[in-house]
Amino acid sequence: MKTSDFVIGQRWVSHSDTALGLGIVTDISGRRVTLGFPAADEERTYATDNAPLSRIIYQLGETIETFDGGSYIVRAVKDMAGLLVYHADDGENVQTVSEVKLSGTVNFSAPHQRLFAGQFDRNGAFRLRFATLNHLDRLRASPAEGLIGARTQHLPHQLYIAGEVARRFAPRVLLADEVGLGKTIEAGLIMHYQLHTGRARRALIVVPDSLIHQWLVEMLRRFNLRFSIVDQSRYDAIKEQQSDVDALMSHIFGEEGRENPFESEQLVLCSQSFLTATAQARNDAIAAGWDLLIVDEAHHLAWSESHVSAEYQTIESLAAASQGLLLLTATPEQMGLASHFARLRLLDPARFHDLQAFREQESQYEVVNAVVRRLQSEHTIASGDQQILEQWLGSQLPQLLAESDPHQAIIDALLDRHGTGRVLFRNTRAAIQGFPARFPHPVSLPCPEIYSGFTRGIDGLTPERNEPDEEQWLAEDPRVAWLQKTLAGLRPKKVVVICAHASTAMALERYLQLRAGIRSAAFHEHLSLIERDRAAAYFADSEQGAQALICSEIGSEGRNFQFAHHLVLFDLPANPDLLEQRIGRLDRIGQTNAIDIYIPYLEGTSQEVQYQWFQRGLNAFAESCSVGVAVQESVADAWQQSLAGDAAALETLVKASAAETARLKTLLQNGRDALIELNSCRNEPAQRLIDAIEAEESAAAVRDYMMEAFDILGVDVEDHSEHSDVLRPGEQYQAGHVAGLPEDGITVTWERDRALEREDLAFMSWEHPMVTGIMESVTSSGLGKAALATMSVKALPAGTLLMEALFTVHCPAPEALQLTRYLPVSPLRLLVDVTGKDLSKALPHDRLNDMCSNIRRRTAQAIVPQIRAQVEIMVDHSQCLAEPHLQPLQQKALAQVDAMFGPEIRRLEALQAVNPAIRDEEIEYFRTQLAAAREAIGHATLALEGIRVIVTA
Numbered sequence: 001m002k003t004s005d006f007v008i009g010q011r012w013v014s015h016s017d018t019a020l021g022l023g024i025v026t027d028i029s030g031r032r033v034t035l036g037f038p039a040a041d042e043e044r045t046y047a048t049d050n051a052p053l054s055r056i057i058y059q060l061g062e063t064i065e066t067f068d069g070g071s072y073i074v075r076a077v078k079d080m081a082g083l084l085v086y087h088a089d090d091g092e093n094v095q096t097v098s099e100v101k102l103s104g105t106v107n108f109s110a111p112h113q114r115l116f117a118g119q120f121d122r123n124g125a126f127r128l129r130f131a132t133l134n135h136l137d138r139l140r141a142s143p144a145e146g147l148i149g150a151r152t153q154h155l156p157h158q159l160y161i162a163g164e165v166a167r168r169f170a171p172r173v174l175l176a177d178e179v180g181l182g183k184t185i186e187a188g189l190i191m192h193y194q195l196h197t198g199r200a201r202r203a204l205i206v207v208p209d210s211l212i213h214q215w216l217v218e219m220l221r222r223f224n225l226r227f228s229i230v231d232q233s234r235y236d237a238i239k240e241q242q243s244d245v246d247a248l249m250s251h252i253f254g255e256e257g258r259e260n261p262f263e264s265e266q267l268v269l270c271s272q273s274f275l276t277a278t279a280q281a282r283n284d285a286i287a288a289g290w291d292l293l294i295v296d297e298a299h300h301l302a303w304s305e306s307h308v309s310a311e312y313q314t315i316e317s318l319a320a321a322s323q324g325l326l327l328l329t330a331t332p333e334q335m336g337l338a339s340h341f342a343r344l345r346l347l348d349p350a351r352f353h354d355l356q357a358f359r360e361q362e363s364q365y366e367v368v369n370a371v372v373r374r375l376q377s378e379h380t381i382a383s384g385d386q387q388i389l390e391q392w393l394g395s396q397l398p399q400l401l402a403e404s405d406p407h408q409a410i411i412d413a414l415l416d417r418h419g420t421g422r423v424l425f426r427n428t429r430a431a432i433q434g435f436p437a438r439f440p441h442p443v444s445l446p447c448p449e450i451y452s453g454f455t456r457g458i459d460g461l462t463p464e465r466n467e468p469d470e471e472q473w474l475a476e477d478p479r480v481a482w483l484q485k486t487l488a489g490l491r492p493k494k495v496v497v498i499c500a501h502a503s504t505a506m507a508l509e510r511y512l513q514l515r516a517g518i519r520s521a522a523f524h525e526h527l528s529l530i531e532r533d534r535a536a537a538y539f540a541d542s543e544q545g546a547q548a549l550i551c552s553e554i555g556s557e558g559r560n561f562q563f564a565h566h567l568v569l570f571d572l573p574a575n576p577d578l579l580e581q582r583i584g585r586l587d588r589i590g591q592t593n594a595i596d597i598y599i600p601y602l603e604g605t606s607q608e609v610q611y612q613w614f615q616r617g618l619n620a621f622a623e624s625c626s627v628g629v630a631v632q633e634s635v636a637d638a639w640q641q642s643l644a645g646d647a648a649a650l651e652t653l654v655k656a657s658a659a660e661t662a663r664l665k666t667l668l669q670n671g672r673d674a675l676i677e678l679n680s681c682r683n684e685p686a687q688r689l690i691d692a693i694e695a696e697e698s699a700a701a702v703r704d705y706m707m708e709a710f711d712i713l714g715v716d717v718e719d720h721s722e723h724s725d726v727l728r729p730g731e732q733y734q735a736g737h738v739a740g741l742p743e744d745g746i747t748v749t750w751e752r753d754r755a756l757e758r759e760d761l762a763f764m765s766w767e768h769p770m771v772t773g774i775m776e777s778v779t780s781s782g783l784g785k786a787a788l789a790t791m792s793v794k795a796l797p798a799g800t801l802l803m804e805a806l807f808t809v810h811c812p813a814p815e816a817l818q819l820t821r822y823l824p825v826s827p828l829r830l831l832v833d834v835t836g837k838d839l840s841k842a843l844p845h846d847r848l849n850d851m852c853s854n855i856r857r858r859t860a861q862a863i864v865p866q867i868r869a870q871v872e873i874m875v876d877h878s879q880c881l882a883e884p885h886l887q888p889l890q891q892k893a894l895a896q897v898d899a900m901f902g903p904e905i906r907r908l909e910a911l912q913a914v915n916p917a918i919r920d921e922e923i924e925y926f927r928t929q930l931a932a933a934r935e936a937i938g939h940a941t942l943a944l945e946g947i948r949v950i951v952t953a
């Protein structure tokens, strides 16, 4: 450039620093030119012969903005002594606008505008953009989306549930797999999906105190989800901090502080007891609102028609303030059928509105099951069944019969309307199989004198509680000496000891540690959370750790101790579900050994009764017994009498229980449980999902993609070991595009198996935050939006221009509609020449990449103004060629929204027929959503997302 090219008042941009915005020439002296950049409030002086500047001339039809906020469309441009004057339309009149008055902020969003403004990149950046859009499109349409990033084994029953539930709009379900089958993982998968796809942003997890840390760690190491714990002290600290700020605010502005600690974080973990006990915190949590609420060990939410527990009330209010709700419990009926019903009602009040009706339906499951079985196995519907179906499904039946898989559609409707189909998922160990054997070892011991008078009834299960002198019972209770001897005999094997009460656990631990010299740790409710985690970690340590962990009942819930396979039940719980919870600490996924269960009991006491009942009546030690609580209800009197010492009643109890257990198991297997299981894992779809996830993993495409990105974004990659690399910021590191890369680097693996073995390595999948962050950053920034390249082809004369154009679908719509689900990015690539010839197929992108090379920046800078008119023509041509591609995409999207909303609307209409509590507005809501989605899709456009102009040499 020459000095004479510049005139004071002209507008130029710096292509070496685009963030400066639109500059204005303020001084020209000698061979130097000075520009002010109002948007950045900076001034820069350049040598005129090599200034990295491009002159900005807006073209007809483009929108310009003035510094005082005016917006105009350019109708004509005149050059007046080197300064441009635009004749511009403000919607009413055409006015003259001098370029001097233009706003200092420029946003060259259109790729060709960027090119003309000198804001173009090298070939590699364009390739990265192209690759990013294609990967995003494929991933968003993939059935594996949202389920790829978890550091978990692919277990069909978990992925089936995740696949079924996660895609729902605001899912509300009860995850009730039997103990240790991975409900936490299922909840994590669902949440990961919802967060990854933007369906949810804010999530709250509510768990018992003892599980806070375990959830925190599982969410982070398995799903890269970083939760913040809000407990009393954190809550108080935030409030205190805020009150200082609030005081200042109210001093200055006279405003009341309204800050809510639950709003300061998006992912929050807190304990049920904290929320239940602290009204202010509870109200804040409710007021904060959530997209997803997860409640673990939900059997604690007791409810009956005459008494509603405080825990239930807390969750009820939170559930009302949350779109999605996941309740987790392995023992949904532990608190009885009414509580179970009340939890189902939290999930779906429209479906579960009448306890009596629910009880009646329970008794009909056998008939429903028989019909479902026939529908599954036969191609035609028998006339008897047709009548039953008409009676049950009424006017819905013809619609269901018209669906593409009518039998499945009818089964789904039956499971939903006559079972717990949509809201309850429960997998059993029997169905999943592969769990290790459980061997009970009963040890009968004489009852010591000191317990006489305390050996009967429920109290007789824990007689040591009635002996105030701890020293004495430790010395005289034969279970203590037996425990000491057994632990010594098992050394160094790890042993979990569970007893009902903290006082017993504390006394035993002190005794073992101090008197018997056995390395042990206690785990009970009187320890702080940190102390509990420390105890669990000390026990888990395979080298220096404790041999025994002595837990009170809180150790029997949720915790993972599958690295141990010896369990001592120092006493037995009254409730059979609690027994299953205790054994479930060891009998879980990941347990590789058979489990030895030791049951020391005192002869002739309630302990012996309870042992006999569990062993001979329920067979609850060797096998998981899901009907225990129901059996207990039916034999309640005989059980009480036996505990009271009636020897004859014990035999009756055992016999009646064994018969009832067998009867209920058969009944459930033919009825309710069979229906639930049918709904909880279907192998074919589960396997298809696993295949889809593995296809995304095995392609190694993520590594290739990231290597290309790292190259462009200045990340150095060093080989670490097989399938692992070390990533570090390099010299050209572009921090703005790469999230979460520590200064001193990070070691990563690209293989799931290795990630499962080595938890210290980050698992780089398509859904790792660094990968998604780069993809998001590439698409939302201008990186690679415009590029200039050269190639030599004998067939084409030098100087021929080609343009590779990338179009994507744009569909502005309220976020809540989640339209990207139906209308994906759909990148469209076109290659045109100046005559408008479509060369897209003749020269595919990869081939073109091989042929293209970069042009030196200085040369490119000089070429751009000369080719501007031809580029504009090629942009027009590409737009004409792109246009016909839009309509088919819209049609497909419309069909998809209909398929999504239609069944939901029909379901509510069907439920409304039997449940007047469903309001017309609820159905109307979905109709309105459907109409809004259809309208937005109708307005979709194809937008130009990137261009690469190729000049033949």
Ligand SMILES: Nc1ncnc2c1ncn2[C@@H]1O[C@H](COP(=O)(O)OP(=O)(O)OP(=O)(O)O)[C@@H](O)[C@H]1O
Residues within 6 Å of the ligand: 151, 152, 153, 154, 155, 158, 177, 178, 179, 180, 181, 182, 183, 184, 185, 186, 329, 330, 557, 558, 559, 560, 584, 585, 588, 589, 590
């Ligand atoms: N897909 C998986 N890959 C790897 N580990 C898993 C997987 N699923 C479950 N596990 C492990 O198995 C154990 C049990 O899982 P989890 O705690 O989710 O079970 P749960 O059903 O919630 O148990 P509980 O009924 O005791 O609350 C945990 O240690 C968990 O990390």
